[in-house]
Amino acid sequence: MKTVEMPKMGDTMEEGKILRWIKQEGDQVAKGESLAEVETDKVNIEIESFASGVLRKILIPEGGSAPIGASIALIGTADEPLPDSMSSNGAVKAAVTQEMEKAAKTGEGSGRVLSEAKGDYRAKQTGVQSPADAGSQGRIFISPIARRIAEENQLDYSGVEGTGPNGRIIKLDIEAVLAQKQETVAPSTPVQLPIPEAELTAIEATETIEIPLTAMRRTIAKRLSQSMQTSPHFYVTSVIDTGKLADLRRQINEYAQNEPHSVKVSFNDLIVKAVAIALVRMPQVNVSFAEDRLILKKQVHIGMAVALEQGLIVPVLRNADQRSVLAIARESQRLAELARTGKLRPEDFSGGTFTVSNLGMFDVDSFTAVINPPESAILAVGSITPTPVVVDGQVVVRDRMKVTLSSDHRAIDGVTAARFLQEIRRLLEEPFGLLL
């Protein structure tokens, strides 16, 4: 009898929730086949079987959760007897997890149920959750004085690694971050003023609705605050003639329509390709700043920002420089679809080396984007707009697109950014090169 365990799918995952069992008890399962759909803190994902046989026992029912490594099912031969302990124990365990879920939802007696489920002495004594329990809900453990010092210094401590017991952030950790900041930030930097308390309290509670942060919103807040606070952004904007690009796109799409797997290439796909080629030509933009050194990435993985109802996620087109335009189009559509259905795997949205953010479809002239750390630059793409321009001394109307490159000045200087943008512009204005 083989045990199926809850797999770890991403660094932050602590437990997974079974959304759906694709296979039922008694079903034949082949190695590599999907067993169940699991929801993690970030994505929904289908987990595959590592064994072939019959799915003998489901230990965690749909809707139940299990920590990483916990047994969730048993696979064996059709006539193999179930272990005694499993046949009853599994059901009990599952019932407990469901109970926990229920309790967590209603907010009733969650402490009690948790403590019974975990056999946690402290929880039993006090009715409070142990750090490990609460950690999965995203609470940050920080000592009172560490929090006070962080708040006095307007320090976002959500990214600080705690070195105290249970990973608690202690005073020393905050002081280390502040000391580091002191070194990197010039002393003349104006202190950010806190939002006046009165301003917040002036709004009557009845006039507001409090929306708890989703895990995604929290991640966005944390990463982008960190980005803006630690990397000095500067912006370079370029206006690009998209006439030839539009012609090329039309030709490609006429061709691609009749491909065995027809696909439609978007402007963004062409921009991604141009950026990828530019990064190969100018690897000094394909870097991460690591305090005492620069890390130059040998591979070009382009992140593309995808808007979702509840936020935003940046799936990554791997080795975009080595893919054809059609391959990029197919991959970007696949990733966007996975993103919209919440099925991206962690490896689908990590490891990017540069990001393209495109708001062109929303009639945006131009905008600046926040760098997606640990990357060092991001390209913000505006709408293609009919624009009066001077050609051969005559004012005529031509399509133009504004792109703005945000760069981390710690890693990239102004001239590098400008030359990189020139490269992109050249590639998009003479787009035949994108196909070669």
Next chain:
Amino acid sequence: MRTITYRDALREAIREEMLRDERIFILGEDIAGYGGTYAVSKGLFEEFGEKRVRDTPLAEEAITGAAIGAALGGLRPILELMTINFSLLASDLLVNSAAKFHYMFGGQPQIPLVVRMPGGGGAQRGAQHSQMLESWYAHIPGLKVVMPATPYDAKGMLKSAVRDPNPVLFIEHELLYNVKGEVPDEGVEYTVPLDRGEVKREGQHVTIITFSRMLHVTLQAAEELAKEGIEAEVIDLRSIRPIDIDLILDSVKKTNRVVIAEEGWKYFGTGQGLAALIYEFAFDYMDAPIQHVNSADVPMPYSKVLERAALPNKSDVVNAVKAIVPQALVHG
């Protein structure tokens, strides 16, 4: 300064006060001819006579009542109970009479009573005779509870207790009587206030709060910690009630970490009450949860080996400190 024992310091305090004020007298079991169970009153009977040094029956309720009555009548009794364990027999009088009369009767009567009694274990006295019960009395408004740990403090605080117009429970420790320390010469007047703790050792990494016999264990632990670079600030409470909370908070605000080292049991004792005060008033200064060092949560075993295992020791204090002082703070 000369060095004398805790026992001698107590005797000097009693004698000097008796010479100063003839309303002061001592009473208790075997304190006269025998000189007291722990020889604190040795020689006083010979010097002051039976009017002022009175042996009593083995009847704690009766003799405590008599002492309270004497105090009400204008005398200043120093009552010796053989141990704090026996004071439970007299607890109704202490809690319901001594602590309340001044309050209940419009402030008219005063009870200038001192009750001396040792507590604590470590001398194989068994479960019934080894208890730290100070928190029982410190719980009561109207009582002062002090527990000096050094000869100097013992003499100075006993004098203050005798002069105080309120009932003061002066709790000694069986294993403190032979502890030696520097005390000014006999007849050199000094007192130690009843509401002030003292920093017995300065440090910046952690505050260890302690009292009575555990002060000496804690100071040894602090020495050992210092060898590893951890500088512990050791606060001797000296007084359990009133508690010198300002002294404690000042130290906590400096070190951000607290270990409470006491000989009594953990649950609902002096340490836990103190911890609650610290959390209430210095929460925003804490960098780690307060650590407690206590006796094992059992009636004191009679067996020498088990008794030693049940009592908190130097290693317990060292380990509690190390649990909350980050290595990087010391060596970083």
